[in-house]
Amino acid sequence: MKKPELSKLLSVLLILLYPLLIWSAHGEVEPRLLAMLLIAIAALRLLTVRVSRNLRWTGVLALLLAAPALYWNALLPLKLYPVAISAGMLAVFGYSLFHPPSIIERMARLTDPDLPPFAVAYTRRVTQVWCLFFALNGGIAFATAMWCSPAVWSMYTGVISYAVMGLLFGGEYLVRLYVRRQHHA
Known part of the structure; x- marks a missing residue:
């Protein structure tokens, strides 16, 4: 599998598993650290969605929600x-x-x-x-x-x-x- 295809697959898997990862880490990991997962999703989306500009916004949304989660160490923006x-x-x-x-x-x-x-x-x-x-x-x-x-x-x-x-x-x-x-x- 080529590297870009692997990145796209990883991106889709992270998005699909995101709610389960947040739930399993709730109470175990600070929201600030969980925000890093959202930043990883954002980075992968922004790097792998060159073909479809309509999907690039998912990475931007992830970054916009990760910022308050990082700043206030809050779970709600991640949810x-x-x-x-x-x-x-x-x-x-x-x-x-x-x-x-x-x-x-x-x-x-x-x-x-x-x-x-x-x-x-x-x-x-x-x-x-x-x-x-x-x-x-x-x-x-x-x-x-x-x-x-x-x-x-x-x-x-x-x-x-x-x-x-x-x-x-x-x-x-x-x-x-x-x-x-x-x-x-």
């Missing part, structure tokens, strides 16, 4: 990282609804540049569904960060939200197959 990611993704997906093509349409055109009108409408609807997901996910992540135990926060942001995201991916794929069949019949 707000998943909220910031959801808010950022909502902004990117939402922006694409007002400035077409939508994000999902852009992804679909990578494999099929000549999308029929029904597919364009469908990709717009899927982008709207993802916006709803990011809004709800960010709200729940915020609520768990503010008012729940670290274990509940970690369970939601590190397990449940990923499971729901996977169900959304899988469900959308099944709906897409159905929609294609309906329009090709």
Whole structure:
């Protein structure tokens, strides 16, 4: 595996495991030291996301949240990282609804540049569904960060939200197959 690919893989793994790492270290390690993990994520994101400028902001968000965690030795800014990611993704997906093509349409055109009108409408609807997901996910992540135990926060942001995201991916794929069949019949 090439070095840039390894860095990208490490970056994705750190992001996926971030809530579980924060939870397991809570009470054992000072938040100031945990902020170093967020800085590592930021550095990896900023170094490995040269292709996609839309994802570079994740590194900037991580740095912005790590700063108060370092300064005040506080855990809350570290727990707000998943909220910031959801808010950022909502902004990117939402922006694409007002400035077409939508994000999902852009992804679909990578494999099929000549999308029929029904597919364009469908990709717009899927982008709207993802916006709803990011809004709800960010709200729940915020609520768990503010008012729940670290274990509940970690369970939601590190397990449940990923499971729901996977169900959304899988469900959308099944709906897409159905929609294609309906329009090709």
